[in-house]
Amino acid sequence: MMAYSFLQHKIMGAIEADDEYWRWLEEGEFRLPRCASCQHWTWPAHFRCGRCGSWEFEWTAIAPEGRIFSWTRSWYAFDRVMERKKDVPYITIVTELPAAGGARVMGVLTGDTSNVRIGMAVRGTIQPPSAKTKFYPSVTWEIVR
């Protein structure tokens, strides 16, 4: 069994039904959960489908391609994300994924970010765990030119 980095650095306190998301990312795949019964994209991940009552989800591979739904450029090294101090200012975006029913995921925008606008097409790259991402895998996004 693979010793997943994120499991050894687990961030506690939220819904915490997204272990599979991180596990697949750490294995190099971008997958989101889809209800096995009604096919609703249940994101953020949860334990039960609120639409049909199913407890089963299919973690479905999709291409990391979407559009910028919103963004912010952080100009300060905030307490609990101090690992990114040297990157300030950095941009985090909310990406809307048409292939996953419009589910939105967060990620850091890399490359040329000077003209960032809502609605721009972006493509994601899976990154291995690092100190900067609290030893979780992540997806960084780049504007598609």
Add this chain to the structure above:
Amino acid sequence: MSKFRGAAAVVGIGQTPYYKRGTSPDPELKLALRAITAAAEDAGIDVRDIDGFVSYASERSDPAKLMPALGTRNLRFASLAWFHGGALPATLNLATGAILSGQAEIVAVYRSMAESSSQRLRVVVAQNDTSSQYLVNGLESPAQILALRAQRLMEHDGVPRSALWATVQASYHHARNNPHAYGRNTEMTEEIYENARLISEPYRLFDCSRENDGAACVLVVSAERARDLRQKPAYILSAPMGTMEGGGALEENWRPYYGTAGHKELAARMWAEAGYGPQDVDVAQVYMNMTSMGIGSMIDHGFFTTEEAGDFCRFENLIAPSGKLPINTSGGDLGEGFIHGMGLIPEAVRQIRGTSVNQVPGAKLSLVTGGPGDIVSSTGLLGSEETL
């Protein structure tokens, strides 16, 4: 007709000074005692007779710790409303419910914060409440997370930056007349606002509330009892809490509303229960964790649309005594001081009493909104006797 409407009233208010974060001379629990005893004195009620205690968010001055020092005779009701500043007016809901159902007679609604004694404030408040999806991607502060919503509200929905500035300008303008306002001497011009350091785009420094040390309390009793007390009662007409499907812990997946405050259905319930609408409101204390979120809340309450925000949110419209909708007349969360919004309820009450330093003449309907963008929120309408 709702049983809730007008069943209870705020009859006492008490506040400590606002201190710069981490500089309170008193620990948190002592601040809570000061605010509660001041509220009892204001109401002409023996503090020992308070039998209900309601707070919200991560309040640590629990009634078990308070009662020995208050001389509490009989603690009959104690409850904490869930979530952060969103729960502010929901405390009035809980207090009214307790009184209406005979569980308590005199309920203290309070909030106390002091960094020196608890080391809590922003970091600890947020702990165990921020998912890995945010933290892994460099987001942890409400300023950053709400900035995402602000960007959408401004860039996509077209709310102009001038609207944000107008709320800051009105807040500091009101604070200047308030001897208790922490920001009363803060110089504030458009140039200062626009040149302040960036925090998380589109927010600059003065778009963000900053926590103070301090405590505030209001006392709630039945309408019947209120009529015999010394202060002019501020009746609780409606104070719904909640959120609709599409809200909740959805990590930037809120639908259909994103850029506003998630107050739309709440506000609709409040107008329906109170029997009034936005056009009837005389004065509003709008929770401003961040400027744009307060604007989102006003949009959700029906004061204006996103398209109208720029026209409506002008300095002259937002100030007492005669603006279309005077907001944050004590200075509010931005200019008076920020203890997770708890300063807003006493000011909403002073407007009904006619004792605000920035009084709206003859104010009868006084709104106080809960933390916008909180995953579950609340909103409340207070009224004078003639509004019942």
